[in-house]
Amino acid sequence: MPVVHRGALGYSLRMKCLCICVASCFLCLPTLADASFANGVQVGIGASLTGGVHVFTGYHNKDFDNYWLRRFGTRIGFAGIDPLKSAIDSAIDSIMRDGVEVGDGVKIDNGALDAWHASVLLDYYPFAGAWRMTGGYAWGGMQLDADIFGEITYAPSQRFYFYLAGDHYYYNGNNFGGTATIDWNYHGPYLGTGFDFNLGCGFGVFVDFGAVLTSRPAKLSLDIPHEQLYIYNTQTQSWSPVTIPALDADVARATRKANRKLSDFKVYPIIKLGFVYKF
DSSP states (O other): OOOOOOOOOSHHHHHHHHHHHHHHHHHTHHHHHTTTOOTTEEEEEEEETTTEEEEEEEEOOTTOSSTTGGGEEEEEEEEESGGGHHHHHHHHHHHTTTOEEEETTEEEEEEEEEEEEEEEEEEEOTTSSSEEEEEEEEEEEEEEEEEEEEEOTTOTTSOEEEEETTEEEEESSSEEEEEEEEEEEEEEEEEEEEEEEEEETTEEEEEEEEEEEOSOOOEEEEEOOOTTEEEEETTTTEEEEOOHHHHHHHHHHHHHHHHHHHTTOOEEEEEEEEEEEEO
């Protein structure tokens, strides 16, 4: 189920400042190129499919005489989804305009995504060409939020029944609503590969494919309203209003089961594409 809500984690302002700084660098490139930057200093800006707008700075000088020095480079980067937030939310709203069916009259809707990551990387160019292998350390977060709702359109007067952690429930009406959230705060070694293509005059295109190997899996949480919710008592064979402790216990069992499955996924993929300028 979807997850990720807008967390005011403070990275939004930092991301905007970084974007302004990188944009200023690109506007001033003709002047900066004649300034005191060492040969091989590079700045870049692009997009990450799992992180948003990506900016970085680093060093790689392929003109070194030393065999090893010209094959190694370093980068420090940061990516945040905040600058693309409105476009991403619009795309999600378009996909989920009528809700996404997940079975038994249950749909997910109103998805919202937040993500960011930072990294410190070491690049190795085995042939001193465009291709490189990359290792380093990365950390970040991803949050996905969505509404869950249900309705039986072909039987409007029928109660909406559903199961949760083995217990049978129904809402006193033909619909129900709730929310689901997935949080993934990760960190760990980064392994990847990529290419730096030279376009001339110091400009180039970079591509990165990699993943963060993390021991911190994503976590699912559910919020199901208890108002007008009834549960079936197998001992008395009757329906009664659910108590909050009983509902909380079932939600906890359901999320534990889901999180056990999520714990199998301990690799966070990162794909980036953008432009670079080397002084």
